[in-house]
Amino acid sequence: MKKINVMDRVYAANEEWAEANRNLLKENGSVMLNLIGSPGAGKTALIEQTIPRVSDFRSPAVIEGDLATSRDADRVRKTGAPAYQINTGSGCHLNARLVNTALLDLYKKGGHDLIFVENVGNLVCPAEFDIGEHAKIAVLSVAEGDDKIEKYPLLFARASALVVTKIDLLAHTDFRTEKVKRDYERLNKRGRTFIVDNLRGDGFDGWIEFLKRL
Amino acid sequence: MKKINVMDRVYAANEEWAEANRNLLKENGSVMLNLIGSPGAGKTALIEQTIPRVSDFRSPAVIEGDLATSRDADRVRKTGAPAYQINTGSGCHLNARLVNTALLDLYKKGGHDLIFVENVGNLVCPAEFDIGEHAKIAVLSVAEGDDKIEKYPLLFARASALVVTKIDLLAHTDFRTEKVKRDYERLNKRGRTFIVDNLRGDGFDGWIEFLKRL
Numbered sequence: 259m260k261k262i263n264v265m266d267r268v269y270a271a272n273e274e275w276a277e278a279n280r281n282l283l284k285e286n287g288s289v290m291l292n293l294i295g296s297p298g299a300g301k302t303a304l305i306e307q308t309i310p311r312v313s314d315f316r317s318p319a320v321i322e323g324d325l326a327t328s329r330d331a332d333r334v335r336k337t338g339a340p341a342y343q344i345n346t347g348s349g350c351h352l353n354a355r356l357v358n359t360a361l362l363d364l365y366k367k368g369g370h371d372l373i374f375v376e377n378v379g380n381l382v383c384p385a386e387f388d389i390g391e392h393a394k395i396a397v398l399s400v401a402e403g404d405d406k407i408e409k410y411p412l413l414f415a416r417a418s419a420l421v422v423t424k425i426d427l428l429a430h431t432d433f434r435t436e437k438v439k440r441d442y443e444r445l446n447k448r449g450r451t452f453i454v455d456n457l458r459g460d461g462f463d464g465w466i467e468f469l470k471r472l
Numbered sequence: 473m474k475k476i477n478v479m480d481r482v483y484a485a486n487e488e489w490a491e492a493n494r495n496l497l498k499e500n501g502s503v504m505l506n507l508i509g510s511p512g513a514g515k516t517a518l519i520e521q522t523i524p525r526v527s528d529f530r531s532p533a534v535i536e537g538d539l540a541t542s543r544d545a546d547r548v549r550k551t552g553a554p555a556y557q558i559n560t561g562s563g564c565h566l567n568a569r570l571v572n573t574a575l576l577d578l579y580k581k582g583g584h585d586l587i588f589v590e591n592v593g594n595l596v597c598p599a600e601f602d603i604g605e606h607a608k609i610a611v612l613s614v615a616e617g618d619d620k621i622e623k624y625p626l627l628f629a630r631a632s633a634l635v636v637t638k639i640d641l642l643a644h645t646d647f648r649t650e651k652v653k654r655d656y657e658r659l660n661k662r663g664r665t666f667i668v669d670n671l672r673g674d675g676f677d678g679w680i681e682f683l684k685r686l
Binding site for chain 2: 297324325327381383386403410411412426427
């Protein structure tokens with residue numbers, strides 16, 4: 259029981275910052291998406307390919323979460339969008355307070371109405387921490403195998419959309435996209451599935467349409 | 473400060489169970505390895521390919537950790553080795569108490585002197601929880617990208633060996649094995665790197681030799 263109470267306090271403190279983030283996003287007319295997936299799922303490449311495709315109808319900015327290095331923020335800045343790097347040290351997820359600091363910094367530099375948050379590469383913990391986002395987006399690469407929806411249901415049950423990445427590797431794996439789509443949409447009746455080649459930028463129409471409607 | 477004290481208590485309670493596991497392993501003359509890697513890194517396939525190659529000099533058994541399903545234990549049992557499935561629900565890592573229950577169950581069924589623990593797919597949290605293992609083994613797939621040692625240093629600094637998997641995908645990615653080996657061995661002077669095709673079972677000699685010497 260003690261452990262549950264401790265976690266309840268952690269979640270409650272986080273929820274206050276998440277609420278602050280929701281207010282901040284509202285004041286700035288922004289939508290914020292929380293991208294969650296394993297290390298190497300292709301989250302950064304998905305953002306790199308998405309930024310130029312939304313820039314005619316949105317002003318995007320990116321918050322990057324990693325244990326160490328500013329590598330991902332450096333990559334994203336080459337698209338022209340501003341990026342704020344959070345280093346968590348040994349932390350396995352972004353919390354709402356860290357994201358608040360990042361949002362305040364980004365808004366100081368300009369108006370942004372579509373904020374992508376790339377969470378720490380981890381299919382488990384980030385799903386449990388509300389950062390004030392409008393939607394969680396699950397990112398799963400073909401190379402990870404098609405049993406992941408069943409084995410890590412926590413995230414997929416909470417994610418408003420699933421982006422299946424690295425479709426260029428499909429021919430070299432036994433990944434079944436139809437099975438994954440079916441498993442995800444069974445867990446999550448309103449979930450939308452998008453299948454993209456995030457390396458070459460193919461198959462982005464549905465995903466961009468989804469972003470347009472947010 | 474409060475948060476640090478809470479985590480200190482969690483680690484201290486875990487450490488007592490880890491010590492109990494070390495005693496249990498010693499009594500049974502067993503070596504236990506803690507395999508840690510992202511979801512879909514190929515940990516189960518690595519175990520499936522390893523079991524038949526160690527069975528002439530060791531009696532292996534497997535403890536599988538997943539949020540949900542008994543899929544991995546079912547796969548492993550087909551090799552003939554006993555497997556105990558732990559389901560953590562929403563838990564992001566195995567703790568020493570869960571592993572203790574699994575060990576007691578496995579020993580009830582027979583003598584085993586090489587225990588592989590496949591931790592929950594996660595590059596972050598499992599590295600922080602001692603389960604009483606003799607060594608942590610990091611598992612990284614070619615498909616995850618060659619920047620992971622720098623971005624997730626916590627695990628790699630603590631792992632006695634790194635097994636690079638899915639080398640069959642090398643030609644379809646920009647993964648540089650030499651860079652990864654260099655990054656890992658810089659972090660971890662005594663670390664050993666093994667590069668394997670865990671799908672077809674090629675390149676296992678060095679890894680099996682390492683297991684023989686434990």
